[in-house]
Amino acid sequence: MKKYLTLIGLLMVFSFGLAMFSGCAEKQAVVKDESVQEQKAVSAQAAPVKETDDEVARRAKEQTEREAALKAQAAKEAREKKNAAALNDLNIQNIYFDYDKSNIRSDAREILKANAEIFTKNSSATIVVEGYCDERGTTEYNMALGERRAQETKQYLENLGINASRIETISYGEERPLDSRSTEEAWAQNRRVQFLLK
Secondary structure, three states: OHHHHHHHHHHHHHHHHHHHHHHHHHHHHHHHHHHHHHHHHHHHHHHHHHHHHHHHHHHHHHHHHHHHHHHHHHHHHHHHHHHHHHHHHHOOOOEEOOOOOOOOOHHHHHHHHHHHHHHHHOOOOOEEEEEEOOOOOOHHHHHHHHHHHHHHHHHHHHHOOOOHHHEEEEEEEOOOOOOOOOOHHHHHHHOEEEEEEO
């Protein structure tokens, strides 16, 4: 009987030890799982911070680009205003065209001769010849017509002795009308070439 009691005692100690050991193992596993979950939570919290930093950097870059664009636009407008004032002082005049035509009219020839004298006196300046149309016709057609008007004007200025390397042409077509009304008077004002010095 003593042998059985010893065996039962050993069995109980073994069972108790096994229960303790398995309980500790589970506890370690739980602790290990909790630390993994904590690490994931920390990573998840760190990731949005990184995204937020990236977002802040992106927004700052966009803001800088917007400010630079606004400064460039303001500088361009200031140059155009200064140029317009200089043109008024120099008395450079626009020339006008007949409907759907790009040939230089006789009244425009006299104006171009006077403008050429001014351009010759300001020999360091680049001359920008801008071609315009009235609103009638398609956008594409008017862009092409404005370009033809600018090119014809450039050619005429070259014939008057202005160096071709000083002359740039651009067409605005029906954009930027002088008079936005839809009348014959307004259309006649908008069919033009005007000049900029830079």
